[in-house]
Amino acid sequence: MQKTLFISDLHLTPTRPDITDCFMRFMQNEAIECDALYVLGDLFDFWIGDDDDSPFARQIKQAFKHLTDQGIPCYFTCGNRDFLVGKRFAKQTGITLLPDEHVVDLYGRRAVVLHGDTLCTQDERYLEFRAKVHQPWLQRLFKCLPMFVRRKLVARIQSDIRQDKQQKSMDIMDVTPSEVVNVMHRHQVDLMIHGHTHRPNIHQNTDSSQTRIVLGDWFEQGSVLIVKHNDFQLEQREFFH
Incomplete structure (x- = not known):
């Protein structure tokens, strides 16, 4: 059976081994039988650079x-x-890096795939942060x-992000409908797949x-989009504690 798999927003981190375990099972048991796997951003809770040679980073790269x-x-x-994922990571893993917006052919239907953060045009503070980094x-x-300095900076950034989210309304952090229309029109497609929200x-x-398909995050369970010919299934994967 032909199928293409999509995942995003796993936020993998050594402090959440339950998420990592679910990801590893997915890679070993499901992804191995698909036509292609698309990871649409935020695979890591924060990626500090392709030169990270920690046991955790090596485990994910090896998968x-x-x-x-x-x-x-x-x-x-x-x-x-994980905007710091680059060519070295790609070479070490064999993955193909995609631009912010990319059109794919899914069994005869064209779709634009993206992380989704650029669709949230009302979140002006985040977009300013994005442009800067x-x-x-x-x-x-x-x-x-040095690695230890990077980790300290990242910890501070993550703390700021959590505080910023608490002060924002949910509507601001969701996509702007007009921007969704603009992106689909620009790429002349009727299908969009993204994560982030x-x-x-x-x-x-x-x-x-x-059709706009929003992928789920991997905080309380895994989330996988299975695309077959004229069929979409958005499924959950259980964590084992």
Whole structure:
């Protein structure tokens, strides 16, 4: 059976081994039997650089390398937590890095895939942060810092992000409908797949025959989108504690 799998917002971290265990089972038992795997951002809770050689980082890299060595194509779009994933990571794992927006052919139907953060145009404070951290010179400077300094900076950033979220309304952190329309129109597609908002759902616009699929996060359970010919299934995967 032909199928393509999509995941996002796993936020993998050594402090949540239950999420990592679920991810490893998914890679070994499900991804190994798919036509292609797409990871649409925030695979990590925060990626501090491709030179991270910790046991945790090696474990995740090896999982992808094993999959790509078996001939399963893996595609990766950076999210707001793992924008430092780069060419070295791609070379070590065999994955293919995608741009912020990318059009794929899913069994004869074109779809635009993206992380989804750029759709949240009302969250102006986040978009300012995003523009800042995507500056190449700042990323180069960060990667020159010792690992222990990077980890301290990341811990502070994560704390600021949590506080910022508590002060925002849910509507601000969701997608802007007009931006969704703009992106789909720009790429001339009627199907969009993204993550970021942690609001898994399949939205059908009957007036325009457009479909927007939102992937779920992996906080309390895993979330996998299975795409087959003319069929979408958004499923959960249980954590084992």
